Amino acid sequence: MLPAGALPPPPGLTPATAAASRGPGRARPAWPTTESGEAAGRARDRPGSGRTVPRPRSGGSAHWQRTTPPPADQYTQQPAIALKEIGVRPAWRGTGSAPRIHDELLLTRDEPYVTLMVNKAAGDGKVHAVYRSWGYADIGQSQPSPTSPLLTVMIRATR
Template identity: 30%
Template sequence: MTVSETINVEALDGPAAARSEPAFRLVYAEVFAEEPYEETPESAEATFRRFRSQVRKSTFRSALARTADGEPVGIAYGYPLSSKTGWWDRLITPVSDELRREDGQRTFCLMEFAVRAPWRRLGVGRRLHEAVLTEGNEERVLLNSLPEAEAAQAAYRSWGYRKVGEAHPWESAPHHDVMVRQLR
């Protein structure tokens, strides 16, 4: 049995993710404190204020990876973009109307994705990624990634993502690559 096989990856809806917030928070805070992210405890707290509203969306989906003894090792979560989303408005260079078109079911937005360092390069990330997408019927998945996050970028490209633009996803945010993967 491989290390990856000893990791349980569970798909969670919003209420289940809300009950598991401490596990999501532990993974997030550890991973995003690393370079190149270097997030502060205050920015992690802001992320989890948003998380508490995101988990209330009926379309919210997540996945949580844990060791056999319950230690959290990875997270993934997001939801489909609504027809009124401002997501595409944050791009530095505008994209076509066809790429921007949203209807509430077209694009799953992977809001956060992280695997703690000891469990990287073992297939846990791929399992998390697939678990969060399995229940959906969206035609594509979208994410933002720091260009300096080379290992993450390499994983995303190997999973079929392509860069479609660059964005500043929030006020004072660093430049992020906007990446899309076709699902069907």
């Protein structure tokens, strides 16, 4: 029996879970993902559920080529992992689930750096502030497509 006010354990990570974590207006078809491998399995057993989409990046990738100013060689001369999305079901937001999923994912990676892109306007700047609180630093800007907003490229060490 759960204590009063406690949420039940989350269901397994499924396409429906991933769609629910995106929220209204963001239910787009999913691209091929790993649901953060072992980290996702461990997250299912904790008070939170979500999905991450890690993608390896090398120095010659479009990820780095679109970044201005060009990133420092220390980031592009070795592989980095690009974090595309962390989604947490609405009922588990504010519980610390997202940083746990993030940190557990990074424990499974060999790359020395993790990078992501964020729209500074998202959540009235709150999303950018969260990533900064997790140790990410701004290193440039990128516009992945002509119709996308200008995104801030952020990076941090995986450990």
